[in-house]
Amino acid sequence: MKWNKAAAGLLAGMMVMGLSVSAEETGDIVELTGVTAIAETLEDGQAVTCVMIEYPGEVAAGTVSLSSYKVPGRKISKVYVNNSGEKGEAEAQGKYVFVELSVDLTPGAGEGGTLLYANGENMRLPINLTIQQTANVTLASGDIVEAGSFTNTAEQNLLVDEFLELTYTNPEDGSELPYRLYIPEGYEEKGEEEALPLVVFLHGAGESGSNGVNNETQLMGNPSALEFAREDAQEEHPCFVLAPQSPSHSWSQNNGTEEDPEYGPNQDGENVKNVIDELIGEYDIDASRIYGTGLSMGSRGTWALSTAYPDLYAAQINIASADVYSEEGLAEIADKPIWALVSSDDSEERVNGFRDNIADLEAQGAVVERRMDEQGWNGYARGEASEEEAKEQLAAAEESGANVLYTEYIAGTTVPNPHWSWRPSFANDAIRDWLFAQQQETPYTPE
Structure with a gap:
């Protein structure tokens, strides 16, 4: 009888345990958050x-x-x-x-x-x-x-949301310039931190806001500006990143004639400089290390700002734009560190425009290290392969004392469009390393 009671108790316990597990498995029906x-x-x-x-x-x-x-x-x-x-x-x-x-x-x-x-x-x-x-x-x-x-x-x-979304209003004419700003951790307010560089990125025509300002596609159309804000990039080269959006579909204007064009900054371009001036006053920015970068239409805007304000940029990266500038303007930046890149099978206007600009800079005293024709770069290359190409050209530039580097990608290697040479260029760590190594002896002073 005692055995029967014990067995019954054990059986009851097992049943209770079984019921308990069953209840847990059939808990409440809940909704996704x-x-x-x-x-x-x-x-x-x-x-x-x-x-x-x-x-x-x-x-x-x-x-x-x-x-x-x-x-x-x-x-x-x-x-x-x-x-x-x-x-x-x-x-x-x-x-x-x-x-x-x-x-x-x-x-x-x-x-x-x-x-x-x-x-x-x-x-x-x-x-x-x-x-x-x-x-x-x-x-x-x-x-x-x-x-x-x-x-x-x-x-x-991802990463885009880490950029502040801001708008500058020109107090003189009321014109506006939407822009995104990446602020390195710990630099949210001006203090006694070590000043950091500012990278200015000007987008191409496809990321403009003339059909409706959105202040986001300049960071979504391609990752060019984002390359400077990635975690590993910030660990190596902490910096502020400014990425404005042009409401007018242009950063520059022709101040010459159709037959004899000569580009300078338009209102959007001038407002970029105004934003830079404001940021220098608001954050711990190293005014001797402001870097201009741009692709296509943005490259033209970078050239235009640089020739109009030669003391603004410590160095610049120009990619795939069609430009014409005065000898006087180019003479003002002939000693500036410049890296210009374009695909050899881009439009004739862009390729010849770049070649002419570089030749004009050389005529004004710049020392140029070129890689083109059989020495051109492979636009397919990424990672170590592309970095080695850049390091080879940099070593040659150091040996020759060149301050201007000119690079053409081999025809057929910049895909799916030969105009898109910014893809391999901004992805190249060695080019960014070169940029951050440049510093002006006299810091830029806002007007």
Whole structure:
């Protein structure tokens, strides 16, 4: 009889335990907290690369896998969880589930793109993404989020969102210049910190705001400005990054004639200088290390500002623009460190314009180190391969005492468009290293 009682008690305990586990597995039905579409700026432009799903409780890493989700038209490459809400960080469990999406990086593929090119400019489209959870997901608490389809409730623009969104208003004529500003950590206010360089990036025509100012496509159309703000870049060369957007679709104007053009800064270009002057007063910026950079239309604007205000930039990077400047203007910057790059199969106007500018600088006293024709660079190259090309030219420039470097990419290697030579150029760490090594003996003084 005693044995029977013990057995009955054990059986009852097992039943209670079984009921307890069953209750835990069939917890409350709960709803997702939110779905965030994550986009990042790639060489082809901004694209959706990840979906972050926020659950109302923690999810064990082993609970979800590649087969747990589907995104129509996209291939899933990774699924992981964390509590940080940061892409790329995987933990044992967390309330955030990250679903990373494969992106075809073939130049011109544009998979998952967020931009629409129309009327000569890129426009940012709203992200409407659907993700399917293919089976119920049981949280660590036992609660359940049922299978279903969900649309993103928020967007996140990696690195772009770290730039302040600001607008300058000219007190004299009321003209406005929208701009984005990256501020290094710890430099949010002017204090006694060591002054840091300022990189000024002027975008090309496709990122203008004449069809409607958006103050974002200058950071989304290509990653040129972002290269200076990436975590590893900031560790190596901490700096402020200024990326304005032209409302007029131009940074410069022809002050000459159609037959004899001569470019100088227009109102947008002048306002860029005004913003620089203001920033020097507001932040710990090293006025002896202000760097001008630009691509296409932005390269023209960089040349225009530099020739109009020769003391402004300590050095400049110019990529793929068609320009004509006066001998007097070029003479003022003939001793400035300049690196000009263009694809040899870009338009005749741009290639010949660059060659003429460099020759004119040389005639005014600049020492030039060229890489073109059979010595041209490979536009396909990235990483160490492209850096080695730059280092070789830099070594030759140091030996010859050259302050101007001129580089042409081999025809057919800048893809999918020979005009897009900014892609390999701004991705080249050695070019950026050269830029940050330049410093003016006399710091620029705002007017």
